Amino acid sequence: MAKGIMLVQASPASPEVEDEFNRWYDEDHLPDLLTIPGFVAARRFRLREGGHVRAAEGTPRYLAIYEIEADDLDAALKAMRTRPDRGAVSDALGMNPPPVTYIYELLTEVGKTTEATA
Numbered sequence: 001m002a003k004g005i006m007l008v009q010a011s012p013a014s015p016e017v018e019d020e021f022n023r024w025y026d027e028d029h030l031p032d033l034l035t036i037p038g039f040v041a042a043r044r045f046r047l048r049e050g051g052h053v054r055a056a057e058g059t060p061r062y063l064a065i066y067e068i069e070a071d072d073l074d075a076a077l078k079a080m081r082t083r084p085d086r087g088a089v090s091d092a093l094g095m096n097p098p099p100v101t102y103i104y105e106l107l108t109e110v111g112k113t114t115e116a117t118a
Helices: 015-033 073-082
Strands: 002-010 039-046 062-070 100-105
Touching: 002 073, 015 039, 015 062, 062 073, 073 100
Parallel strands: none
Antiparallel strands: 002 062, 002 100, 039 062
């Protein structure tokens, strides 16, 4: 079974709709995507600034990481894009610039509870 992650960087449309953006992402969007076969987990992060960390101007403030486990990663991604019951996108989601999405396939996994994979 192949494993991968989908990374999505996004920001709210404006500071005034940030609460709505977070509500939509956490209560609607993440649960919706986890109904797709192969999508097994999702986590969100907020950009942390301060100390030695300085983001470039325009860097999206939020990151969502979706874990995918499927015999065919491309089929899982196609199911995400083409499902007829896909949820509505909130107006609170910033589209200028639009969210940035990356797909990565697992090469190696090492951890205290896992053995290395090749």
